[in-house]
Amino acid sequence: MARFMTLHDAVAACIRDGDTVAMEGFTHLIPYAAGHEVIRQGRKGLTLYRMTPDLIYDQLIGMGCADKLVFSWGGNPGVGSLHRLRDAVENGWPHRLQIEEHSHAAMANAYEAGAANLPFAMFRGYLGVDLPKVNPNIKRVTCPFTGEELAAVPAIRPDVGVIHALRADRDGNVLLEGITGVQKETVLASKRSIVTVEEVVDDFGPLNRNAVVLPSWTVTAIAVVPGGAHPSYAQGYYKRDNAFYIAWDEIARDRGSFLAWMKENVLEKGPEAFAAHGRPSA
Amino acid sequence: MARFMTLHDAVAACIRDGDTVAMEGFTHLIPYAAGHEVIRQGRKGLTLYRMTPDLIYDQLIGMGCADKLVFSWGGNPGVGSLHRLRDAVENGWPHRLQIEEHSHAAMANAYEAGAANLPFAMFRGYLGVDLPKVNPNIKRVTCPFTGEELAAVPAIRPDVGVIHALRADRDGNVLLEGITGVQKETVLASKRSIVTVEEVVDDFGPLNRNAVVLPSWTVTAIAVVPGGAHPSYAQGYYKRDNAFYIAWDEIARDRGSFLAWMKENVLEKGPEAFAAHGRPSA
Amino acid sequence: MTDFTPTEMMTIAAARALKNDDVCFVGIGAPSAACNLARLTHAPQITLIYESGTLQTRPNVLPLSIGDGELCDTALTTVSVPEMFRYWLQGGRITIGFLGGAQIDRFANLNTTVVGSYDAPKVRLPGGGGAPEIATNCGEIFITMAQSPRSFVAGLPFVTSMGHGRTGRERRDMGIKTKGPTRLITDLCVFEPDPETKEMSVVSIHPGVTREKIQENTGWPVRYAAEVVATPAPTAQELEVLRDIQARTKKAHGGSQ
């Protein structure tokens, strides 16, 4: 059963130096507060999985938490580059970052295979492209009935999965709605999991058609962090802070301005700072 | 885009002698009205796919529509045997029925693979059991990363998928709620599809968390048949007719009583007869 | 309390084997009665999962089938059947798989497929359904079946789902990490696998049952554990709750609507 904890304690209990960690959320519900807590606690040597690294991994990489990144699209959506990711790959700052690169289809299937406890995922893909030449974790498997060859990648089974969800109930069941990405798969594929939520409710109430519920017994720790997905968004709570995504381009372009921003907004703050971005109280 | 048709026309347009046909519905939403229409139109030589043949395939098999059955559990749930299925397998009446037998996991994965346009499905299964000795469509595939062997079965890609759903909207989008089984996969895996529905509505309105929506452009034909899942059930419309499931045991045990029942209740009736089992009008 | 049937004793003994924090994949029939009895008595938080996709369900009457509306109405959530088999069963989320069957052998392999030869069967049974993969993907397996010479047989004509294999060594040889059948609860007694040979051995005998009666209803020479205890008789509360739910169930399933 999931335990309710402070975000500090949840990160301290679940994430160790050197772990493989997946923080997921596809534009929607990106677990920024948890990412900041990992930075504050100074984790090192992490292997970070995420389809779209987004600003959250730009921050973790720029602060030196990661040794390796496994990803499929590394940009600032609609804006441009992730400058800290690029600086690590192009210039080795703050240190050399190993990368393992896939397509979205490969990573989505690999999370699905992880949740399904399979050793690998197969799909129709990686045809006529150069990625298999630079990524030894892309292989082929042959259909035993038709002889057709399909792409194969290892399943993703992280030590820790981290997501942000809308609500938990008092039993620790977790609700996601809207664009749910690969979050359910991330939790189910991971040995341990941390879920930050906007709020705890007595009852989930009426739910949208594509709501996703994670039973309490699939989750390790739940931390209540209102606004914890900012600058991404939480459907029904607050909108995506597109202006911040645009502003990040300037902040992150320069090492100095990046470090100054991180000091002021992450190292010297706590999870409660996110509440300012959450849904205004009634 | 889906076309609204009478059930007669939908079956006439979509199902031909010798087709592979999957009529799905996991206890809930079994497309009985469509099955009866296939019997009335005298289709022959069908290969029938269904995880749990249930009474609907007992009827089709007993009336001689099927040459082959692919299935994973062939009983009358909570009651006992499917006597027409047994009579076909044990005694070749009304003619010899070829069977291809799987486990639920195999068939569920095979529908999933069909919907995903894969040639085969893989899963952890069929260990230490005798089914692979009698079913050549169970093979093994080796993980190219770990060397582990997994079970493999061909994807299910029927000529026609037939399901019963709760509602369609006027654009032909289709809604399922409750226990949705493998119905979405059945439609997506099939070349053509027939969906019978309880009613057509302007708007789906508020939906449950696990609602499944099939866009109009994934469906070939929609026929409005209130009560069309009887004696199975339609969540929110009518309950499972457990008494009929129990009564079927007696009806189907004897060839004569079976044929008499089919004549009176199927051959001499039309889809409108199901309305008596639908939701009472307000 | 002596006023109970062997079937009631079996269901109650099976229910007692379940714990509050178990996540249980429930087969229809006797397993379903036992799991819900446990939920309504000593294990109110037990998580019950049916292969129709209903997660954490709390039915008020026993389902006739694996996919009754009652299961969905009272579930935390309901997932598709492919997801149930992929993420939940194969995903390793289930601690206990609860099975029944038509025939069982001394290593708790089950047959629900055919009596006679597969191609020309004497009796065609329903087949495996979820059982083959439940048997190897759940943490451990409980089985509940009434004993008779026709159901407890020396050799199975067909292995539908693996218990401890034809020799008791198959699971280990195949590298399967789950435990397989750890308990077999009948209307006469409770079996557990011998730690060495994996042969199912009697560990507990129900009230009023003799060793002779167990042997008469078992198609192989019955082995007994070093220490065999007496199964406590059903308590008044256990019987009352079981009979209540069965009465509710009978009422609910009796009438066509």
Next chain:
Amino acid sequence: MTDFTPTEMMTIAAARALKNDDVCFVGIGAPSAACNLARLTHAPQITLIYESGTLQTRPNVLPLSIGDGELCDTALTTVSVPEMFRYWLQGGRITIGFLGGAQIDRFANLNTTVVGSYDAPKVRLPGGGGAPEIATNCGEIFITMAQSPRSFVAGLPFVTSMGHGRTGRERRDMGIKTKGPTRLITDLCVFEPDPETKEMSVVSIHPGVTREKIQENTGWPVRYAAEVVATPAPTAQELEVLRDIQARTKKAHGGSQ
């Protein structure tokens, strides 16, 4: 109508290529603007799908990212990302995949991965995202990109997603049944593959653009189809609808909340 920018002409020409019954997998940026312009003008029933899982969405403002809330709020339904890639893209449900890229070659292969060597890149680009599988699983591919000597290059340092392959024969040789890039819409002209060689060839030139200008902005010797037509200038209605949605978009994305 002469008062329009080359980018507007590009978006409008791309929108015109779409039909009412297309099921379109939409990339972010120029493809998204073109697809929504088509929806708001001549193709009101076009089905737009974004890789975030939003099926049949009708955004009122253009999304900044592939997963904006606007996409979900206005969709028929939203599915998980694994389902999107398995059932919908790989499932063969998409008629048109609409891509952009950083670099393209004469066979419409795209690079969005690196400039320079992969291990020590001069410029690290975002990577493939959905493109590698969009390129082979959709019925056909439209590409829209502004032309420049740096983006339209003779040789790609890295093939992120396949067009017609390095030689134009790869798709056929691999047995791929989808058509690949059938249209490349730029700010200067429209290319289509030569029926024989599959080299992208100009079929339509935008108003005011010369062949010299096209060549100056293309890193290989440009080929022209036997018949080259003039792209009709944007209509007043096309421009009005495009500018309206871009104004709404700018307003919606401008302010932090």
